[in-house]
Amino acid sequence: MKVRIHRGTQQIGGTCIELAAAGDRIALDFGLPLDGDATDTNLVPEIAGDDLRGIVISHPHIDHYGLLHHLSGNTPVVMGAAARRIVQAAAPFTGQPLPLLNGPDLEHGKTIEIGAFRITPYLVDHSAYDAYSFLIEAEGKRIFYSGDFRAHGRKAKLYEHLVANPPKDIDALFMEGSSLSRLESDESFPTEIDLEAEIVAHLKATKGMVMFHTSTQNIDRVVTLYRACKRTGRPLIIDLYAAAILAATENKNIPQSDWPGIHLYLPKLQAIQVKKNEWFPLLKQHSANRIYQEQLKEIGRNAVILFRPLMRPDLDDAGCLDQASYIYSQWAGYLEQGTYASTEAWLKTLGIEMRHIHTSGHASPKDLKRFAEALAPRALIPIHSFATDKYSELFSNVVYRQDGEWWEV
Structure with a gap:
């Protein structure tokens, strides 16, 4: 399985990861950068092609789905059913352009197959409703994409269950680190x-x-x-x-x-x-x-x-x-x-x-560390963070990648 992070190795927002295996491709998220203009075609990752089997959206935050309208209307969009309804309900009020959003629904623990890829979604605790992490399997390799998550919200039990029962034999973990530029390693967010x-x-x-x-x-x-x-x-x-x-x-x-x-x-x-x-x-x-x-x-x-x-x-x-x-x-x-x-x-x-009066939608450094230790990946890839330099101080097996770089898992 080959991987290319189009955007996210050095920043929060605008996330897009492309995966290729056995002649098929998918993308994980298709987000608008935090400071981006949704009409700017220069921001759109170049992933179009007949072998693109679908875009898998982790959750309904615009920095993870906000460029979907630039895709062909027949590109399958895979996301949670409630997440799909939320972005469709919001669009008339916000003016956010959307494609048809046709595609399979994600459901916690239910594996779906898209081309050469097997995707198992894990419902997570996050400030966006109906948010998921993913286990993706193809060509004998297993990668895990954390999406955005936390352990101090109203669905904190989901985090605890995943840490207690993690998927095994992970070749690469793509883990967000939004809090690393906001908190010291021993600090926590309020619940x-x-x-x-x-x-x-x-x-x-x-x-x-x-x-x-x-x-x-x-x-x-x-x-x-x-x-x-x-x-x-x-x-x-x-x-x-x-x-x-x-x-x-x-x-x-x-x-x-x-x-x-x-x-x-x-x-x-x-x-x-x-x-x-x-x-x-x-x-x-x-x-x-x-x-x-x-x-x-x-x-x-x-x-x-x-x-x-x-x-x-x-x-x-x-x-x-x-x-x-x-x-x-x-x-x-x-x-x-x-x-x-x-x-x-x-x-x-x-x-x-x-x-x-506020608390973050993202995991504290301590909770990120527990998450990484539980999944024990062969390689941990920093993503969705303005402080990726801190990963090697906190986590094991960190491998840094660059936006636009193809590599083989």
């Missing part, structure tokens, strides 16, 4: 349970509305927030985008727009989208607990709103931000890059301080 307790304390201490700014596609975080709301008796307000993403999970244990204690509010900018695109059936589907702007002031003082920047004019007009607070629950890098500069300026004019 989602830790976050829940911290959010509960904040909700109890706030007299007005709490604006909670996170990625709606971080389903674990939405569950954490909902649980905190229940524990403090506060209603949770979501928008139509959030309602559509939560519904796309098709998981009855995930909060939904018609649950008690959840309200749907349609921001003005989203209402324009609904009219323009005639999304009336979607709106009707989620309108059981709908509220309107005049009700924001009535219930807003006691509510938590799953905040998006497009809501700012609505919240201003509703006059519901007296004694309000704001929690930022995403990667701090977006703030450093100025992604939310206008929201920060808006908060400053309101005299509302930003509180950062």
Whole structure:
């Protein structure tokens, strides 16, 4: 089996690994770089060809699937069924271009065959819903691709089970190391349970509305927030985008727009989208607990709103931000890059301080080390990290590769 990493040996995001065996090829992920433009054809890995049997997507984060629209529409896209529904539900709101996304679904522990390749997916704990690692077998070789994973989320048992029951005889492990540029080797991230307790304390201490700014596609975080709301008796307000993403999970244990204690509010900018695109059936589907702007002031003082920047004019007009607070629950890098500069300026004019309550979607160095030791590969290939130089200090059998380099496993 031959391997080529198109992008990922020196960076986080934009991951794409090409595998070739017995006249067939597949790719693992087809991501958009963190600072990339989805329309830039120069970013697209050159993998087209009649022998390309499919693209296997580890999870629904744009840095792992964001260039798929550049492929031929008949290229099979293999991913989790819920992940597929989530990216399809999000695209009308975000404008992210997508191909048809036709292809087999991944299911935990169920091996599928694509050309010469046998692929066994392992459901993992990550901030993206329906995320997988892969065991790939071909021509007598076995490689393992970690995808993105962690051990401190609401699905931490998946990590523990994999470490306790790892696949054996691994020739090469491609392992992410996102945390290596963020934490020292002896540090750990807080758990989602830790976050829940911290959010509960904040909700109890706030007299007005709490604006909670996170990625709606971080389903674990939405569950954490909902649980905190229940524990403090506060209603949770979501928008139509959030309602559509939560519904796309098709998981009855995930909060939904018609649950008690959840309200749907349609921001003005989203209402324009609904009219323009005639999304009336979607709106009707989620309108059981709908509220309107005049009700924001009535219930807003006691509510938590799953905040998006497009809501700012609505919240201003509703006059519901007296004694309000704001929690930022995403990667701090977006703030450093100025992604939310206008929201920060808006908060400053309101005299509302930003509180950062967050934990990573990626494994800490200690958990990466346990993972690598459990799988005991003959070669460990660094990927998806800005600190690949640290691998040789922490792990055994590290072999460094370069983007674009073909080699034989």
